[in-house]
Amino acid sequence: MALVSRIWGCFNPPTPPKSSDAIRFGVLGAAGIAPLALFNPAKSHPEVIIQAISARDRKKAEEYAKSHSIPEVKDTYQEILDDPNIDAVFIPLPNGLHFEWAVRAIRAGKHVLLEKPSVSNSTEAEILFNLPELDAPNAPVLLEAFHSRFYPSWALFRSLVEPSEIEHVETRSMIPWWASSKDQIHFNYALSGGSIMAMGTYNLAALRLLFGESPEECLSCDVKAYTDGIHDKCDYEFKATFRFPGGRTGVASSTLMGETIIKPSWVTVTTKQVPFPNVNLPAGQQQFQRRELTLQGLVHGVFWHRIDIKEMNEIRSKDGSVVKAWTKATSRKAYTWKEAGGEFADLPGEAHWMSYRHQLEQFVNRIKGRKTQHWVDREDSIAQMKMVDMAYERSGLGPRPASSFR
Template identity: 90%
Template sequence: MALVSRIWQCFNPPTPPKSSDAIRFGVLGAAGIAPLALFNPAKSHPEVIIQAISARDRKKAEAYAKSHGIPDIKDTYQEILDDPNIDAIFIPLPNGLHFEWAVRAIRAGKHVLLEKPSVSNSTEAEILFNLPELDQPNGPVLLEAFHSRFHPSWALFHSLVDPTEIEHIETRSMIPWWASSKDQIHFNYNLSGGSIMAMGTYNFAALRLLFGETPEECLSCDVKSYTDGIHDKCDYEVKATLRFPNGGTGVASTTLMGETIIKPSWVVVTTKKAIIPNSSLPAGQQQYQRRELTLQGLVHGVFWHRIDIKEINEICTNEGAVVKKWEKTTSRKAYTWEEAGGEFADLPGEVHWMSYRHQLEQFVNKVKGRKTQQWIEREDSIAQMKMIDMAYEKSGLGPRPTSSFR
């Protein structure tokens, strides 16, 4: 019943009155992700109003606005940027359009919540996240909307991992075959499509954040893509192995053509074997332990997740013979900050808050000049795109194309 209640409240949150100084959002494009990523979270936030929408097709924009209760419809994206009543811009456009419209929005003095991946490649990231407007006092706020990083389950899992102890990480995500099609923007190279640019961004980020470093090298990047001469530069499946500065390796796998049944994304961290002091052992014996830490439900922790902590113990002689071996597994969850504990325990939130709602809370705090307990720094977003470029180079498909907009 707790599961049913939580999910029902996710999509039917309380709707408090809006404050007089609420942030008014303009949305570029009638994207399918916008209701989940912004409209629904905005319902329960007293300081957020979805004010305007624009799409390439006016009739589509009108139907979309009516469906989601958006009062203003603009003929062009630029009209939204020019509207003095709009404070912030949400950009859920195809990847290849992120750079241009994020730059235009920032130049227009608007705060920007930018869908991930932030841009098409590291060249664009270096330009966007180093715009001089971002360094001005009271200048625009720019956030790459990596929502999963704002959920308590990720914060707890991250806190359990010591980067110096990591030997190997493996992470995987998927979209089933029936939810994917060649006609989708995922397979449009000019719009920066590809599985790494879709679900793969979650897996690549998990590796980088858990190791606490950017990878030194992409050892391999095996991809599957169509060979029809039209979609062949866009991977629909990938398995990339990367080496990190501590000598550990990470494997990121993702597919847009997965099995019929949807499976939660996951990440498994394996630590190096460590000596465990044990004074009860006889002379000539030593206890060793390695841990496997698993997060099931990496992307949408609010629906379901579980953190498993497996301790693999061995008692060995000095000659290396195994005297005894045993395992112990404990599990944790964190649907609230109280369950995450530690430094997170006092953060605001409700059990039904999706990661998007936690993200919106921090975005509003940043815009309002208040303390943000979590944030994604500009350098972080640049490092993410460098890692993606590294994998695409190794794959042979090459990085996604750079926009001609300047």
């Protein structure tokens, strides 16, 4: 019943009155992700109003606006940026258009919630996140919308591992074959498509964040890509291995043409074997422990997730022989900050808040000048695109093409 109640609440949240100083959003493009990523979270946020939308097709925009109760339809994206009543924009456009419209929005003084991946390649990321407007007084707020990183289960998972103790990380995500099609923008190279750019970005980010640093090298990147002359250079599946400082390794994989049954994304961390304090041992004996932690449901934790913790213990004598060995297995969940506990226990949030709602909370807090507990900073977004480029270079497909916009 808890699952049903939570999911019902996600899509039917309470709708408090809007404040007089609510942030008015304009949306660029009638994207399928927008209702999940912004419209629904905005319903329960008293400081957010979805004010206007524009799409390439005016008729489509009008139908979209009507179905989502958006009061204004603009003829062009630029019209939204020129509207003084619009405070912030959400950019869920195809990847290849992110750079141009994020730059234009920032130069227009709008706050920007930018769908991930932020841009097409690291060159664009360096330019975008270092725009001088972002350092000006009363600078607009720019956030790459890595929603999963704002969810309690991810914060709890990271808190359970010390980056310096990690030896290996592996992570995987998938979209089943029936939910994917060659006609989708995922398979349009000119629009910076590909599985690494799509679901794979979650996996690459998980590796970086858990190790606490960027990889030194992509050792291998095996891809399955179309070669039909139309969708060339667009990978629909990949598996990449990265070397991190200290010789540690991380493996990320994803597919847009996966099995029929949807399988939750996951990430597994294996730690080094380290001494474990045990004052009850006789002289000459010492306990050692290696841990394996898995977060099942990395991307959409609100629907279902579980953190599995396996502790592999050994007691050794002075000569190194194993006196005793055993494994202890436990699990945890954190649908709320209270369940996450510790330093997170008092953070705001409800069980029905999806990761997108947590993300919106922090975005609004940053715009309003309030403290943000979680964030994706500029350096982080640049490092992310450098890692994406690294994988594409090793794959032989090459980084995604840069925008012609200057």
